[in-house]
Amino acid sequence: MSNQHQWPAWEVFTQKTDGEAHEHAGNVHAPDAEMALLNARDVYGRRQEAVNIWVVPSSAITASTPDDVGPFFDPANDKMYRWPNYFKTPDGIKQI
Amino acid sequence: MNTNDALYTYCVRLADTAVILSQRFCEWCGHGPILEEDIAMSNMGLDLIGQARGFYAYAAALENKGRSEDDIAFHRNEREFTNRCMVEQPNYDFAYTMVRSFLHGAAAYLQYRELTKSGDETVSGLAAKSLKEMTYHVRHSSEWLIRLGDGTDESKVRVQNAVDDLWQFTDELFEMDEVDQMLIRNGIACDLTQLRQEWDQMVDEVFSKAGITKPAPGGFQSKGGMKGMHSEHLGHLLSEMQFLQRAYPDAKW
Numbered sequence: 001m002s003n004q005h006q007w008p009a010w011e012v013f014t015q016k017t018d019g020e021a022h023e024h025a026g027n028v029h030a031p032d033a034e035m036a037l038l039n040a041r042d043v044y045g046r047r048q049e050a051v052n053i054w055v056v057p058s059s060a061i062t063a064s065t066p067d068d069v070g071p072f073f074d075p076a077n078d079k080m081y082r083w084p085n086y087f088k089t090p091d092g093i094k095q096i
Numbered sequence: 097m098n099t100n101d102a103l104y105t106y107c108v109r110l111a112d113t114a115v116i117l118s119q120r121f122c123e124w125c126g127h128g129p130i131l132e133e134d135i136a137m138s139n140m141g142l143d144l145i146g147q148a149r150g151f152y153a154y155a156a157a158l159e160n161k162g163r164s165e166d167d168i169a170f171h172r173n174e175r176e177f178t179n180r181c182m183v184e185q186p187n188y189d190f191a192y193t194m195v196r197s198f199l200h201g202a203a204a205y206l207q208y209r210e211l212t213k214s215g216d217e218t219v220s221g222l223a224a225k226s227l228k229e230m231t232y233h234v235r236h237s238s239e240w241l242i243r244l245g246d247g248t249d250e251s252k253v254r255v256q257n258a259v260d261d262l263w264q265f266t267d268e269l270f271e272m273d274e275v276d277q278m279l280i281r282n283g284i285a286c287d288l289t290q291l292r293q294e295w296d297q298m299v300d301e302v303f304s305k306a307g308i309t310k311p312a313p314g315g316f317q318s319k320g321g322m323k324g325m326h327s328e329h330l331g332h333l334l335s336e337m338q339f340l341q342r343a344y345p346d347a348k349w
Contacts (some may be wrong), residue, residue, distance in 0.1 A: 007130070028132050031243065038236055039132035042139050 009058040010036035012043070014050035022054050030055075102278045103216065104158045105178070106285060108168065109275075109322055111151035112179035115169055116330070117200065118144035119337050120187055129190050136236060140197070143229040150222040170341035174324075174331045181321040182265035184330040188258070191244050191251065195258035198237035202298045203269040203291070205230040210286030219284060238302045245306025252307070259308055267317040270295075 007029040013022035025044040030036035036055040045053055064072055080086045121141030128134025152165035182200055187193045208230055211223035244255040270288040279285030303310050318327070340347055 029130060030132065034239055035243070038239060039136065041232075042136040043132055046135075046139050 007031045010040070010055040011058050011061060012036075012040040013054040013056070014040075014044055015052040015054075016050060018051060022052070025049075027058060028055070097274070097278065099278065099282055099284075100158055102275045103219075103284060104155050105275045106279055107151040107155040107158070107219075109178040111148040111155065111168070112177050113183050113200075113204075114144040114151070115148035115337075116177070116179045116333065117183035117196075118142070118148060119333055120183065120185075120193070120196075123187060124193065133190075137193070140229075140233055140236070143233070147222070147226045147229065150225070154218050154222065166341065170338045174326055174334055176324060177326065177330060177334070178322045178324060179326075179330075180265065180268050181318055181325075181327055181330075182262060182268065184321075184327060184333055185262065185265070186329055188261075189254055191254035192258040192261070194237045194240040194244065195255060195262055197233055198241055198302065199262060199266060199299070200269065201230055201233040201237055202295050203288075205234050206291040206295055207286060207288065210291065214285070215283035234298075241302050241308065242306045245303075245308045255306065256308055259303075260311055263311040264316050264318050268319045268321060271319055271322060273322060 008031075009027050010030055010033075011027050012025045014025045015022045025040075028036055028039040028043055030039050033055060037053060040053050040055050044050065076082060118141040121137045121144065124134060124137040125141075126134065128137055148169065149165055152168045156163050156165055156168060180200070182196060185192075185196065205227065208223040208227040212220050212227060214220040214223065241255060244251040246252075270292050272288050276285050276288070280287055299310065302308075320326075
């Protein structure tokens with residue numbers, strides 16, 4: 001099937017319990033937001049996985065590309081001081 | 097007929113309508129227009145199986161002759177089935193399935209809403225569970241009716257054809273007999289005739305958004321499902337639905 005016969009894709013985010021962050025669950029095709037919500041409920045929420053669902057047009061998401069891997073993430077490699085466990089905890093501190 | 101017999105009959109009617117519609121929904125499994133709808137229709141079919149099981153199990157307990165819910169569902173013939181005739185009609189196309197889901201779903205929604213107030217605890221409990229499911233079925237199908245009615249030239253024709261065809265089975269959704277009357281007197285069942293106006297409002301609202309023309313009153317109305325009078329389609333449906341249990345009685349997964 002060619003793309004022009006496909007409905008737009010929507011990214012689905014589900015919240016497992018009240019207060020938790022929404023997590024990416026997958027995606028669905030749908031002609032509009034309301035139908036995307038219903039489809040998301042049927043595909044990702046039918047086994048009580050969720051108490052709340054977000055749907056977002058996939059086209060609204062800006063993603064980094066594989067080419068970005070080097071400049072985006074590698075510089076963190078040699079900067080151990082960005083991790084909290086790089087620093088010694090003073091003996092007097094019992095809890096952080 | 098005592099109250100127990102009437103309640104048995106009442107529960108079997110509700111279960112029969114649910115199980116036959118379930119079979120029609122599940123025929124879409126693997127044939128849905130898109131993956132998401134395929135799953136949605138099977139989901140709704142399974143909701144209805146759950147409703148049917150609840151009411152069959154209660155009927156079997158009321159009857160107290162050692163029959164199980166499966167015995168009632170799979171070992172009765174066409175004339176013993178008491179479902180509404182609308183639900184046994186073939187799917188024909190997706191619009192047809194959605195229109196039926198809406199017309200029947202709205203009536204079932206109203207009936208279950210009233211049955212949550214039933215004086216019989218099992219009936220009110222089963223109704224409360226079913227009500228949530230029917231709320232979703234109505235939402236799902238009405239969204240589709242609006243989109244099909246307001247969609248392409250072809251979808252508009254198909255959805256209107258489905259409405260015109262299925263309209264002859266709408267009066268039957270509100271048909272009652274002495275079983276209902278007895279249970280209404282005992283505070284167990286609800287008066288369906290009092291729900292008709294609200295159903296019409298639900299239908300009018302969705303039809304007007306969808307640009308669907310409501311068939312004029314006074315046309316032919318098919319009735320009799322509750323007495324075992326069915327269209328030719330039910331026998332074919334049952335032969336498929338009951339095959340395994342008939343060929344291999346008591347087969348287990």
